[in-house]
Structures are given as C-alpha cells and as structure tokens.
Amino acid sequence: MKIVVTVKLVPDTNATKRIDPSTKRLVRTGLETVLNPYDEYALEAALQLKEKIGGDTTVTVFSMVPETGKEIVRKALAMGADDAVMLSDPALEGSDVWGTAVAMAAALKNIGFDLVICGGLADDGSTGGVPGALAEYLGVPGVTNARHLDITGDALKAQRETDSGYQVVNVTLPALVSVTMAVGEPRYPSLKGIMGAKKKSIVAMTAGELELDGKVGASGAKTELLEAAAPAARAKGQIVTADDGASGAKIIFDFLKEKKLV
C-alpha cells in the first residue's frame, strides 16, 4: 500500500512577515521557515498506519516547494517517511489556492497512491479548502478532519470530527484524508532517522512534466492580491490588580457594562 503525505513549508509563527509591495508576495529572504505544524500530524498518522498495516506499505512525502525547502523534506524523511518527491518550479510561484490544488493533484496522479494524507490547514494562507479541492481533482473520496483511521484491505473507516462530536465514515481506497491533531503527537526524528534520511531518495519534479499550461503562477491564478498591510496593532489596555475575588469580578463587570457587553 502506498501512502503519500503532502507537506508544506510555512513561515515560522514567531517570524516577522512582510509582503513585497511590488510583487505582492511574501518576502521569503531571511524568513525562518518550518514544516507546517499541521502536516507533522499528517505524517504521524501515515507512520502509525504503516506500523499497523506493515507488509509492503510505504510512506512518500510530497511537497510543492522551492529548492530551498529541501530541509523540511529531509525532516519528514528523518521522522520516518521512506522517500520524497519535490515539485519545485519558478513557474509555480504566485499560484493561488486553485492553481495549487490543480498542480498538486497532477503531481499526485503522477506519483500514484492508495491513500493521500494532508494536514487540516496551512499555517500561512489557512485556506483549509485545499484537501477538499484535491480530492475533487483526484476524483477520489475525501474525508476531512479525521482523528482516527482504520484500514482493512481497501476499506477505510475514519472518525471524522464535527463541531460537536464525530462521524464514522466508510470509504473505499484510493482516497484522501486530512487529519486533526487528535491523531497523536508527532514523533521526533531519532538520531538514526536523521542519519538514514541522508540516504533516502528525493525525486525532483517540474511543472513541465505535469501539463499545467496557464493554470499556475500569478498569471494562471483566479484571484489577485490587491493590497496587503500590517494590521493596526491592538493597543495595550488597562492592567489592574485585584486583591480578592469580589473586587476582581467588580472591575471586570463594570468594564463589560461600560462596553455594553452585559
């Protein structure tokens, strides 16, 4: 069984992020980037499945990332993935959600899979729509927000989180799932894993192999960024010390009354 995990490189949460006014793109020079935190959970879910199913199950990492993103792909290999495919091409820069989904779907078809596992959201654009769009373009069932996966033969049973609980959903492979953090804390790469990752294969793929004419990059995008600006910072408010519960409660209550919130 072939499991493919999609991973993405995102700016570190703590990093200062700027958008270049002329290109309307994120300035990536000198920006600290990390493996999208959500994707670590996707990888963890894949590695757990591999351990459970055994046999000839393999885990392939796929990333649509510039060449400079090799580090995060290496990290995923160090965590335990078997091999990786990197789709890197300047032609892909500036793709919007739609173009990204089209390009990723073409690449995944090319790689071949029984199961694709995605993180629930990306930490930068946070669109959350990519897994659904991918499933649609791949023509496979897509179960989002899964917190538990069971595979028997080609039958996948997933617990899918809802706002108030979960659903048990049955689909037949090939399929795509996106997972939540409830699948389990991602493992740390072991020293052996880090050493072994250096020997694992990273296949380079280009947009040219995928026939993406006119669908990717800023020119192929369906949307365009008109403006980007840092928001006005929230002003520092009042800080008041309360000697006891009653006085603390009164301070808050009066404040809420003034704001017409009670």
Place this chain on the structure above:
Amino acid sequence: MRNVIVYVEHKAGQTRKVTFELATEARRLADALGGKAHAVALGAGAKSIAETLKNYPLDTIHVNEDGEVDSYLLDPTIDYMEALAKSVDSAVVLLPNTMLGRDVAGRLAARLDAGMNSDVTDIRPEAGRVGCIAPKLGGAQITTCAFKEGAQFGVVTVRPNSFAAQAGGSGAQIVELAKPAGKTYRMSIETEVEEASGEMGLEEAPAVVAGGRGLGGPEPFETLLRPLANALGGTVGASRAAADAGWVPYSLQIGQTGKTVSPNLYIAAGISGAIQHKVGMQTAKTIVAINRDASVPIGEFADLLVVGDAFAILPELTKLVQEARAHA
C-alpha cells in the same frame, strides 16, 4: 459574477447564526453587483430552516430535503451546489468559515474551477469586482484579494461574527431544487456521535470564555468557565496547553493549530497569550484576561488584564452577570 448564493449550514433543525450574517451580506453584495441573492438549504429540516430565512432580505431560497445529503458525506451537497451555481450562471458563493463550510468551499471551488478567498472578514464590491479582506499569515498581514476580471464563479468563506445580521425582507420565494441525476456517492456515514451536543459552535459564539494551563486541570472548565459562558450566552474554549494536557477535547482549542474565533467578548483565564494563542483570537472585539502574573504577553494586547486569582474572581463575576441578566 453577478449573483450571490449563500450556503446554509444547519444541524438538527437549527441553522447557524452565521447564516443570517451571510444572508444580510448577500443582499448588500447582490445589490452592488446588480444581481439576485439566493440561499440554499439541503437535507433534513431544510424547509423549516428556509421559513426562518424568509425574514432576511433574500430573493430565492432553494431547498431539497433529500435524505442522501445526510447519509452521505459531502458528495450530494457538492452536486446540488454545483447544479445551482450553474443554473444561476454567474455567482459568488458565500459559505461560513467553519469546519463544514471550508470542506464544501474547497470541493465546490474545484468543481466549478473557481477561485477561492477564505476566512474573509469583509467584502468590498468595487466596479463589479468582489474584493475580499482577510487576515493572513496568522494575522500578520491584512490582505485584499479580488477575483480576476470576468470570473464566472468565486467561492468565499466568511469568518463568523464579521457581519451584522439584519432581518427585514419582503419574503423570499422558496423553491424546490431538483435532484441532480445520475450521481453516485462514495462516502457513507455509518454513525454520528455527539460528544458535546447542544454546544454552540466555538467559531461563531458571541462570547468565549477560555481557560489555559493556569487552571491546573479539567474540572475548572466545567465548574468555573461553563457557568460564566452560559450566563454570557457564549461557550467555552481552551489554549493548546489545556488541550494537550487532555483537560478538554481538541475541538475546543483556539490558536495556531486550533480554531480561530472572533467573538464580541473573549475572556481568557489562566492563559499567558503566547503568539500561537494570539493568532486564534486577536480579532475578538473585546479581550479581558485574568492572570496571577502581571507580565504575561496577553497584557500587551488585552483591553483589560486583571491580575488576580481566577478561581476567586470567576464565580463572583458569574453571579454579577447572572443578576444583570435576571434584571434585563
């Protein structure tokens, strides 16, 4: 894009509050674009939901109570939505930025080969184009992103509590939406388990009372936070530390790897307010924090930080809010 279609998310005969916000915005947007405002409700209870929507300024509400919408995951919904969008011919589709809304949006955008703008907090139609304002990169940048000229369809997910809901309409037409023919569905729902039934969606609650590491265990979430949340007509949330410790389910987690909320009032008890938490709640209209430590990061951006003991303050505050409500 001329017309507007609102996707109505509902469950157990209740529609989400955000639906009314979207219906109000749909009218404003349709008027600006010179088109009509539509809504669509599918599955069990759709017709009674449509009746409640009649009080809002929509032109047409499309319904179908097809049971397959509820017994199969998403596929039937997407088929109906695609058919409606194509029959309306040129439309921007508004969905709530909720777990379900994001799912439907991504798949529908692919089905229609449409662009998508997500987690939008404001929409500015200018010169026939739909400009969507959204915080991106963890709120570090506020972006305005428009669909390109001449786009036939656009899909937009809207952060709940971004628009005010305003009733008032001349009575929308309710029409049956025909079932798309010859479709096969592949994701069957075996069971649905409610773990927090009756719980308001965290993403659209008008008030959120959230607890963190400082609460020390699971009990205070029920004994201290829930009564206050109930009195405020809101719900309970948590920091990642509380979810990681297993005190609350992950579905209550707010922040970078949890939910993003934008309530009128956010009360944070025992939460330090590190950036990973801040990105999930910084657009709350009013932020009140209670913490023993005066130097916590949340003091930098909360409207009010009370330095004190949450265990002593919260029960007293709950009493005051309950009394105020009783006399309202």
